[in-house]
Every structure is written in C-alpha cells, then in structure tokens.
Amino acid sequence: MSAEVAATTEFRPHSSHWGVFTAAMRDGELLVRPHPGDPDPNDIIQNFPSALRHPARIAQPMVRRGWLERGPGPDRRRGRDEFVPMAWDAVLDLLGGELQRIRDSHGPAGVFGGSYGWSSAGRFHHAQSQIHRFLNCAFGGYVASVNSYSSGAASVIVPYILGTYEELTKHNVTWDQVAAHSDVVLAFGGMALKNAMVAGGGISEHVERGAMQAARGRGCDFILVGPLRSDLPEEAGAEWVANIPGTDTALMLALVHTLVAEGLHDQAFLDRYTVGWPVFERYLLGEADGQPKDADWAAPITGVSADAIRSLARRLHGRRVLVTVAHALQRAEHGEQPVWMGAVLAAALGQIGLPGGGYGYALGAIGYYGRRANAVPGPTLPQGRNRHGDFIPVARIADMLLNPGAAYRYKGQTRTYPDVRLVYWAGGNPFHHHQDLNRLREAFARLDTLVVHELAWTATARHADIVLPATMTLEREDIGYSSHDPLMVAMHRIADPYGEARDDYDIFAALSRRLGAEDAFTEGRSSRDWLCHLYARTQQALREAGLPAPDFDAFWAAGGLRLPQAPDDGGPWRAFREDPEANPVPTPSGRIEIFSETIAAYGEASCPGHPAWLPPEEVPGAATPLHLVANQPATRLHSQLDFGAHSVAAKHRGREVASLHPVDAAARGIADGDIIRLFNGRGACLAAVRLTTDIRPGVVQLATGAWYDPENPEDDRPLCVHGNPNVLTRDAGTSALAQGCTGQLTVVEMERFNGNLPPIRAFEPPMAG
Template sequence: MRDSVGYPDSGLDLTDGFKPHTSHWGVFSARQSEDGLQVRPYAGDPDPNGIIDNFPGALRHQVRIAQPAIRRGWLERGPGPDDRRGRDEYVSVSWEKALDLLSGELMRIRDTRGPGAVFGGSYGWSSAGRFHHAQSQVHRFLNIALGGYVRSVNSYSSGASSVLLPQILAGYEDITKHNVTWEQIAAESQVVLAFGGMALKNSMVAGGSISKHVERGAMTDARRRGCEFILVSPLRDDLPAEAGAEWMTCVPGTDTALMLGIVHTLVTEGLHDQAFLDRYTEGWPVFLRYLTGESDGQPKRAEWAAAICGVDGLTIRKLARRLAGRRALITVSHSLQRAEHGEQPVWMGMVLAAALGQIGLPGGGYAYSLGAIGYYGRRVNDVPGPTLIQGRNGVSDFIPVARIADMLLHPGTTYRYNGETRQYPDIRLVYWAGGNPFHHHQDINRLRKAFAQVDTLVVHELAWTATARHADIVLPATMTLEREDIGYSTNDPLMVAMHRIAEPFGLARDDYDIFADLADRLGAHEPFTEGRTSRQWLEHLYEPTRASLEARGLEAPNFLTFWERGSLIVPQRPDDGGKLRRFREDPIAHALPTPSGRIEIFSSKIAGHGDADCPGHPVWLEKTDVPKPGVPCFLVANQPVTRLHSQLDFGGHSTAAKHRGREVARINPRDASARGIADGDIMRLFNERGACLAAAHVTDAIAPGIVQLPTGAWYDPMDPEEDRSLCVHGNPNVLTRDIGTSSFAQGCTGQLTTVQVERFNGNLPPIRAFDPM
C-alpha cells in the first residue's frame, strides 16, 4: 500500500540483523558486529545523504568522553570566574561525585541568586529522536528542579527573519512549512529567482527525521517542464546542476539593492501588478516614494543598483521583464539575513514578489529559505507527533540567541530588541546539553572571554568538543545509536522506531538518566520522571499519535507493534498553500496575522520603534564590514557539505573531505594567482579578530574577491594560552563579527565578513581537535 506521496508501507529493510534508526540526515538501518558498525540508507530515499557515513568512525572514536570529568581549577578552588577555562586540565571522577558536586552548585545558585542567574543555553540540533532531545530534557529539568532559567529565543540560522516575518507577512512556520512546496515547483513554477540559492547540502538535513530527499528530483522535474532557475549567489553550487540555473553574481550583501533595481524597472515600465498591491498590501505608496526617490532624492533605478551590486543595469532590466506576467517564485535564503542589516533582503524579497502579484499562487510568490532544511517545502503531518512537555518556566527573562557573549560580558547593560529596551541578566551558571556554541557563535576569541566570567559552566557531551574543553563539569552523554527513541518530523510522514544499535561508550549515560539522578538530589525526582523509565516515556509519547490515527479510522498499531515493525506512516495535510493561499482567495475572511491583516510593505509598528538600522519599509543600508586595505576579500562562512554544523566532525565522511587535516576553503583562480597560492596549498586567513589555517581549493565556481570556508571544523587553537591563537583546523568563526543584524532583531551576522588571505609557508602545526583529553 502507498500513500499519496508514494511512501511504501513496508518499513525499513531489517534483514541480516539490521535495526531501524534515523537522524537529521536521513532514515537508515544499522548493525554493530565484530567488524564494526554498518549503516545503510532507507531504501525508499531517492537521494540518500552521505553524512550517515560519519557514524561508523565516530561511534568508538578516541575523542568520545568516557567518564565524568571536572576542570582542575574548579575542583580545587571552587566556583567563580576563571580565565583558565579552555586551558586547564581535567580530573576524572565517578558519577556519584560529579552529580553530588553539580547538585550542590545548582542548589547554591538557586538559593542565593535564584533561577534567573542560570542560563539554559542548549542551543543545538541534538538528536532526531523526540524524547532524547537534549534541549528539551535540560529545559524540562531546569523548569521542574530549579523553577526556571533564562532562555534564548530565535536561532542562529534565522535570527532576523523569525522576528521580521510574523510582523509583515505571516508566522515563520506558515512561510517555511506551509506555503510553497517542492511539488508545486515541479508542477507549476515558470521561473524561480533564488537569492542565495537552494543548496542541496542544506536541504539534505532536517530538524527531525527525514526519510526522502526530494529536492533534487523536484528541480529536475521542474526544469524538464521548462521552468527557468536563476541563481543570485557568489557560489555556483548554491543550486544543483540539475536545476540548470543561470548564475548571476552580485557583491555579497547587496541583494537588497539588486531587488530595488528590479522593482523600480517593473514600476517605471508598468509591469508591476497594481491591482494586487491595492487589494492585498499595506503601505505601498510610502514605499513607492522611497523607490522613486521622492522621499530621499535617489531613484532606485537599475543603474543605481548596478553601481552597488555589480550587476549591470541592462541585465537588471532584462531580469525584471523576464519575471513579469509569469508564475514567478522569489526565494530568499537564510544566508542573506545572516549578515549586517539582514532584515532588509528578507523584506525586500517579499516586496518584489508582491509587485509581481504572485503571492499565494501555486509555485509562485514568495518562499523564505525554501532550500534550507529538509522539512521546508514539504507537506505538514495531520496527526500530533511525540512531544516532551518541558514544564513551566518561572523566569520570564530571555536574550536573542546570538547575544550570549554580550550577556556574559556586560550584565546589567541595556540593548534594543523588537522595539523594546531590555537589560542583560547577570548569569552565574550556564547549563549546556546539546549544541556547541564554539561552532554556532561568532568571534570565538571574544566568546572565550565571555565564558570566563561565569561561576560554573556545565556541559553534557558525547565528545570533547571545544565547548566541553571550556566546561567546569563535563558529563558524558550517549550518542543517538546508543539509546532508544522515536524519530519524527512534523513534515515527514515516516515515524521511525529508533532501536539501540550499540552499547554506551565508556560510562556515558542518557541525558534523561543524568537529569533524573540530579532531580532526585534536588528533591524533584517524581515531578521530573513522572515515575516513568525511558521506554515507558516512549510509549507515553507515542499514544497521542496512535489515538489520533484511531479516531480518524486509520490503522493505529499499539506501541509494541510499531516498535517491532520499525516504522509507521502518518497522514499529511493537503498541499493547499496555507495562510497565504487562503488570504489571496479572500483577504477579508482570511486576513493575515499582521497588524493590518495585509502584506505589510510598510509597517507602522516597526517604523514606530524608531530604530534607524531597521526603518518601516525595506531600504538599502550601507554596510560597515566591506573589503578595504588589510582585509580585501569577502569571507563567506556557510554551512558544510559533509556534516550538520559541527556534529561528528571527527567521523569518516567529514574527515575524508579535509586536506592535510585542514578544512578546505575555496578561492577564485584570480585571487589565488595574485597571492602565489596553488590548489592544495595551506592558506592563512586573518583579520583583526583572529586567524585560521585552511587548505586551498582553487576553482572558478566561486566569484572573484571571495573566499568560502564552511563552518563546523572544531576550534583548535595552536597555543591555548594565547588569547588570539591561530586556529590550525579551519574554524571561520575566529574571523566573524559578533554583532547583531540590527537593533530590531539582533540576529546572527556570521555568514559574511572580510579577511586577508596569504599562503602559509611555515611548519604546519599538528591538529589536536580530535585528541582525547
């Protein structure tokens, strides 16, 4: 039997002792034998992700954490600020001693400073399983055992857009998860203009489980039908070869100017959809005065845009004419808003789609970050999935996620966020379980100083990441293959019974069991565990799905049947275009959840904030971090191909892609030749914030004046005693700037900065990132 999107109802291939499991990279089955770990992708996946091949080498790697450890300085001198974090040695201790020390410190902070002095960081993808999701576990523990914690909001990936989109168009998930789908693109789109592209390396991963990678096939089908793909990016492979895209390069960070030039052409040539603008949008006349130059004296003509973005005026005009009157889809990637003034291209892309009159049509209009992760552009499941309730947080304080260093370095100071003036709390203890801020955060040298300010840093980890090496208390956690769980994503119909494949490494324990023992010491064991074992929790979390299936008259196997079968297909909602489609059909009955109920080209609410770096409609704002003497190249620090963020960087699939042990940076032949750099050479990238080494790949697939170095190589300072030591492994976040996108959203700006590049001629320092402590 098959459902409406062609998923076989036969489960996974579990022959020869293989057991079902899943990950953010794809569903798979695996077995552990004397020959080691073997993995094989889900047979129903048309385009499996090779990242699952990181598992065999990672499972028993020497960098795994075998037992609890305490930083010597903390153990001997007690809690307090300490600049020895990241430079100190560790003392192995028993679980009993580690948990006794930690529970005592948690009680000290709770009783003397209150839960508002605890930051529950734990920003990260963690596990595809819905129960052993470390972020949910630690937040539940802090809420129940301590009474709450200071939390973070938004994400490093979409910090600007997740604040902006709900105020100008619709909820973030309405735009990303229930809007334009890959099925619509394959069947309806006539032209796709992709600002920042839709790279498969991004859509090959998902926030939960993912059973079918359909993006490559959808673009192939669309192209065969005659759809034209146009890529605006400094990187040619930001769309796959199957899209057959026209590649247009513009100066990084200037997409907003290019969009303004396109819309100006549409308006002056009468190609825009005025009827759509009149009926569905708010504030077009205000924006039009800016576009034509009436309000600031500068018309945003194609020639004006050309001088900024590097695309000639004639090309801009021709592009505008190609879009007009066709089923056109405008997509804007995460990458564009991970930069200074990142709100502007997201907003301006929506205005361009509105001017074309396509919003709400199948395969047309506006899609934010369609190619970002595997559940964007897919249909939504129609039954509830497993969800661990985190409890009530008694602390109302929060920070935008990318402002953690500011918070730790400057407690009590004020900052602007979403129209409010807020104050950074005084944090004394940071609890991190799931995630690696020494990957996600910018300006790592500044982050090291920030973490030196707290009394105690606690980390649950499966391996000695840079974050673990800066912690005071390190608790070894199991890898996903070492525990049972339920794999599920709200946009993937295959629910997976994640069987345990291997025994835990060393003394590693599940996060849940660690927190249960801590809760017991804090007098909160019963409310935290509710009397359930891990397996009983899985049965409990599965029940809402089963009950919903039964209520709909569908097959609703009990938990044991589901577990033995290994998978279950759940129904999905129709591909109906969501809120934007309904709004187009009837803007009165189905008003948008914006202040005006319409598409807000001009937002009086945002204008009322009075923040000059994010006014009431999209504008071109000059950047401060641009090439100049000393830092003549743009650095694009994007997501990697061979791993998810920094996860399992020590796995075989990731390490095989490195050169001489270093992360690989791409550079244009013109820039390489000017510096005497040949393919395979080691380069030194540097600026005022830091420096790192990377291997050179000389290629014309990157525009001149730009170096691209993916994130995720584990931070590895040559001399940990130095404050700005050279990272020998190739982590670009020693170079990126730790500033917000604007005072409106305070999003991450880690995608783009400026650097100098030179050939490294010294003796190559060894890489120690994957050495055991």
C-alpha cells in the same frame, strides 16, 4: 555485549537529522544503510561508523582541575586547564551542590539554559527539551534564549510583515508545486542541497533534487543570485547572477524599480493585498531621499550590470515566478532587509498564493520546508513552564556574559542583560555556531561554572568545568519524527554506551533527585515508559481519524509507521489570495505590510519602517580586501561528528577546505592545495585551498563546523589550525529589532602559509590529571 545489542547483528531502524537509515553491529563494526525508500540519500550517515568508538568520545565524568581545587568563579584557564576524572555519584553530588548554591544565592536568574543544538532526531532524547524540562521542573526556571542562529532576523521580522513564520515556511509553496507549476525560480542565495537534505526530527525522502530536475525538464528557469554557483545543483541548470555578497536588497530594489518604471508591476495585487506601498514607492522612486533605486544606482553596489538587472526584471513579467530568499542572506548585518524586500518583489509581481508562485522564503534551507504537513501530531516531550521568564536573543550570549546589567534593544523594547553565573549546556556546541570565538572565550571566563553534557571533546566541552559523558543517538531508544515527513521511526538501540556515558534523561533524573524534584521531572517514568506515553498522542489522533492505530509494541516491532499527510492546498496563503477579507494574514493590518507603522514607531535606524538599502559597516578595504562567506558544510550537520570519516575525508592535510577564485590566488602566489592563513583584526585560521571559477572573484568561502583548534590556547588570540571561520566573524546583532546572528559574512585577507604546519589536535582528548 548485552543481549539487546547482540541482537543488532540484524539491521535495525534508526534515524538522524540527515536521514533515516538502518544499522547493525557485526564483528565489532557498525554498518549503516540508507532508508530504501529515499530517492536521494544523504551520505552524512557514513560519519557514524568511525564516530561510534572514536577516541574523541568522552568516556567518564570529568571536572576541570582549577574549578575543583579553587571552587566556582571567573577563570581564564577555561579551555587551557587539565581535567580530573570522577565517579558518577561524586560528580553528581558536586554538581547538585553547585546548583543549590546558585539557586540559593541568585535564583533562576543565575542560570542560563544553553543547549542550542540539534543533537538527536529522537523526540524524547532531544537534548534541548531535556535540559529545559530539568531546569523548569527541578530548578524553578532559568534564563532562556529565543530565536535561532539560522533564522534570527527572519523569524522576528516576518510576523510584523507577513504573519506567522511557520505558515510562511512550512505551509506555503511545495516542491511538488515547483515541479508542476513554476516558470521562474528566482533564488537569492540559492537552494543548496546540503542544507535541504537536513531536517529536524529526521527525513526519509530527500525530494529536492528530483523536483528541481522535473521543473527544469518542463521548462522552468532557475536563476541563482549569489557569489557561489554551487548553491543550486546541476540538475536545476541555473543561470548564475554572481552579485557581491550582502547586496541582494539593492538588487531587489532595482528589479522592482524597473517593474514600476516600465509598468510591469501588478498594481491591482498591491492595492488589494498590501498596505504601505505608496510610502515605499516614494523611497523606491527617490522622491523621499533624492536617489531613485534604479538599475544604474544598483549596478556599482551589486557588481551586476544595469542592463542585466533591467533584462532580468523584464523576464519576470507575465510568468509564474517564485522568489526565494535563503537563510544565509539574513545572517548578516541588516539581515531583516532582504527578507522584507523579497516579499515586496513577490508582491509587485502579484504571484503570492498561486501554485508554484509568490514568495517561498527559505525554501531549500531545511528539509521540512516545501513539503506536505503530517495530518496527525507526533511525539513531543513537555518541557514544563519557565516561571522565571527572562530571556535573551540566542546570538547575544557573549554580550550577556560580558555586560551583565547593560541595556539593549529588541523588538521595540529596551531590555537588560541578566547576571548569569552558571551556564548549563547539553546537545550543542557554541564554538561552532557563535561568532568571534576569542570574544566567546573571554565571555565564558567570566562565569562561576560551565556545565556541559557531550558525547565528544568539542571545544565547548574543553572550556567546561564539569563535563558529563552523554550517549550517542545509536546507544539509546527513541522515536524519530518530523512534522513534514510521513515516516515516524522506531529508533532501536544499536550499540552499547561508550565507556560510562549515560543518557541525558538519566543524568537529569539523578540530579533532580539531589534537588528534591525527581518526581516532578520523571513523573515516575523510565525512558521506555516515556516513549510509550509520547506515542499514545499519535495513536489517539489516528484512532480519531478512523485510521489504523497500532499499539506501541506493534509500532516498535514494525520499525516505524507511515502517517497520513495534509493536502497540498497552498495553505493560508492560497486562502488569503482567494479572499483576503475572510482570510487575513496575522499582521496588524491583516495584509502584507510593505510599510509597517509598528516597526517605524520603534525608531530604529538599523531597521526603518519599510525595506531599504542600508550599507554594511564591514566592507572590503586595504587591510581586508576579501569577502568571507562562512556557510554551512556539506559533509556534516553543523559541527556534529566532524571527526567522522565522511567529514574527515573532505578535508585536505587535516584542514577545512576554503574555495577561492584563481584570480585572487594568483595575486597572492597561492596554488591549489596550498595551506593559507586567513586573518583580520579578530583572529586568524589556517585552511587548505581549492581553486574554482564557481565563486565570484573577491570572495573566499570557508564552511563552518571544523572543530576549533587553537595552536597555543594560552594566547588571547590564538591561531586556529583546523579552519574554524568563526575566529574571524563579527559578534554583532543584525539590527536593534531582531539582534540576529551576522556570522555568514565578514571581511578578511589571506596569505600562503609557509611555516611549519601545526598538528591537528581537535580530536584528541584534553589532558587528564
């Protein structure tokens, strides 16, 4: 044990996306404690102790045998082949040569810089920043991705209709305002604590549960619209409107129709702060297409009675109402529509810009929404400039690899998929977040080379040609920082690296040397030098504000620094309400765009010029009569540390647990605790069963993140025995406007699994030759 790590018998500070904590190594065991100032700590930190030295960790560099023996090129053996261990110098020489081959033959257009993932709360060892810096500084650029799987539709549509996405989500209604001012919180898709308890860069104070409890105690009514009662915590005391999944836009239309028909809408607000209402109103009232979007029309679509819809609309009038729309709603076909329609409902109520009222898009979707911003900047690793410039919407990676040269539409443009030969991934696991995994397997088989940095044998690592073992966050130093959490954390190293694992930075520095660009990548700095350099930005901002600004050594010794925060003044939306002429929102008109001439001019049938009900292509039918909701897990962040004890304890008989209503179970002879087979035309997976009445009949819920575990990898469509729902989900864009991910909803059938139960091998290292 090194002298540095031996000292960690004392608890030292560290951080993760799911919470700040302290940790120590004692008698070879890792101990973790939540941050003492956290009123509602997240138990996901308890995945660390068992994960640190788990056999699923990658101990040394590995190269896939087929790639090593036959060289780069398309190969359907990816994900099925054995691996050959190699020494670091040898594998880095090999990879450096392959990168030079790609650069010489195809240029930056031949490489896709994947690395979509959270990986580390530390701002220096943030894998996505590291790989992008490497490809920019040492390789000359790369094919990039834009947007995210979480908010792919919303982040595209919001700038057209509401302005800056960051301002809407981060500088708008806060949890303090909800606790003090909201009379009604109408939550489409809910605000599940499992989502809000996670924040990029770390979080020291989980405040959501307490804020909802305080608001409820003051008399605020929480109304949850969605198929899962658990999408609001018990403390909210929510009324549950259990609509059919994917029908929220129709329900919102009917609510607005009732407000308009009964003269309950705020016409003065619409006249002053919006554009396009008359065009939308013609559609709403049926003057444009002959079909009024009233409660009677919406009832059979949504599964909510017409009387209940009209009653809900009337309850909203004259009260301080906050309309929220969860990320989940826009991760589905036509996902732009509920985002847009939520804004229209809030505008019709006239509450936008008031404390605790208006439109809190994605409030509760992530931990730094609904909080005050820090008043000084934090550390950010510069990524350099991508001189290549080509990109794809992030969820279209399989389309790109399967269809090089094909045209697609995005934000009103016709673009062309590049011909990528090498994918370089660090800090992410597409076999968690991408859809239709059998199609993704086929796409990865088309590559010349797939390179992965990973700390453990995820399915992505198993499909790679070159696998480089990366350190876990506990095995390195860093600075934890979130733009909306006041505690900047000195993340001390707690444990020695596992096996031969190296930091991403050290791997990329060594590769940069082989490409003749080491100085451009490292700027002559060690990891500790970079931490000092990045900290200086915050230190200088504190000095300029006349605040205490300790030097780096003092910050490190103290374990952290509490930063000043900006006032909770409502941000640009409060200013817009007070004076829309002086403080316009950054849309083409400077107003909220209920009808967008820009979007209408694109001529996309999948996203017209105003919000509309567009029936989905996939609906329950005879072969697949059930909706599947593939939402985020509660015991891990995405798929990270799925092998940790906290995550494993939530499984049953080793499988991920699916929730379903007793009515649906009884119709199929399924009992609580059974193993079921979920299937559709794309694939099948096993899951354990939990029966509950807190789910709408006709709906199955299965969280994402269980590591993909094919029973027979040789099959084209193997059964996933572990419970990964993305073998079932559809790989298609939300619309031609945004091309976002549609992985939240699909349709399935299920049956009781009566065969011999296959073993779980997801956490076992693959064969090594």
